[in-house]
């Protein structure tokens with residue numbers, strides 16, 4: 182690991198000033214991703230700016246929003262009474278991620294920005310356009326079992342590894358950020374990016390901006406949510422496919438619906454066409470299968486991940502069945 186400086190800041194302005202002064206500085210929160218990346222030599226920040234002592238550690242429910250501060254631990258958020266009551270999908274997704282120990286350290290801001298788990302990104306001897314722009318993509322012709330089936334480019338086929346981000350995408354969360362030019366609110370659909378020709382950029386966050394919190398607007402989904410994650414091990418493994426479902430049911434009719442998939446793209450993958458198709462329809466397995474077929478439009482597999490073309494729609498149908506209470 183390279184030498185680095187460490188600075189603890191106590192105000193958002195001090196954090197922004199540190200980032201503005203030194204382009205090679207990085208914020209550190211729980212450190213569960215960044216420190217690993219530094220140990221592997223994937224990232225080598227000159228300075229770590231510790232955000233753990235900023236006042237971003239509260240969860241509040243008011244004015245039609247659930248607000249979760251950026252430094253709230255994933256364990257705290259997933260067990261919070263308001264999260265469980267108003268946004269249980271978020272809790273389900275976070276509890277499907279990592280391990281209890283990791284969730285005790287991991288923060289909301291850090292989870293939003295955790296980097297891909299593509300093996301070629303972590304292997305500094307391999308080409309990777311995300312790690313070293315212009316060096317090529319080892320995964321394209323390599324071992325690409327975990328990789329994207331939607332939205333990839335000729336530069337990068339990596340996926341966003343976060344479970345939390347999939348639920349936040351389904352719930353239309355808004356990311357609150359602060360920077361030298363002031364505050365802004367970024368809808369999560371515009372926060373993570375597709376790789377295009379710049380896979381080194383995971384998000385639209387400016388390098389000098391910090392995340393201060395997350396807002397989730399109220400909804401009527403709390404009674405019918407499911408986060409279904411398919412992975413190689415039951416815990417401590419990233420999603421091969423995951424599906425977040427939130428339903429507003431009137432009897433067996435779908436009044437409103439949100440659907441998002443994880444493990445399939447460089448950003449959490451919202452399934453808007455499938456949502457549109459199911460809105461106003463009966464919650465039946467037949468309708469779920471038709472929606473899953475629609476959701477897979479445009480999917481493209483690589484040598485080792487063709488199984489995802491079947492696993493993804495099957496997971497989606499199963500998640501919809503569970504959320505709507507259909508047994509089996």
Ligand SMILES: Cc1cc2nc3c(=O)[nH]c(=O)nc-3n(C[C@H](O)[C@H](O)[C@H](O)COP(=O)(O)OP(=O)(O)OC[C@H]3O[C@@H](n4cnc5c(N)ncnc54)[C@H](O)[C@@H]3O)c2cc1C
Pocket residue numbers: 207208209210211212213214215216217232251252277278279280283286287288289290291292293294295342343344345390391392393417418419420
């Ligand atoms: C063994 C293992 C298994 C895991 N399994 C899963 C899993 O199954 N599912 C899953 O979703 N995740 C999993 N994770 C990932 C884990 O959830 C993330 O490492 C964690 O959420 C990152 O949060 P952190 O606070 O530790 O971030 P850090 O490591 O501190 O930071 C991560 C990034 O976020 C930036 N950052 C942090 N806070 C802010 C802020 N306020 N503003 C701007 N930038 C900020 C940092 O600069 C850094 O770039 C796993 C991790 C490990 C090590």
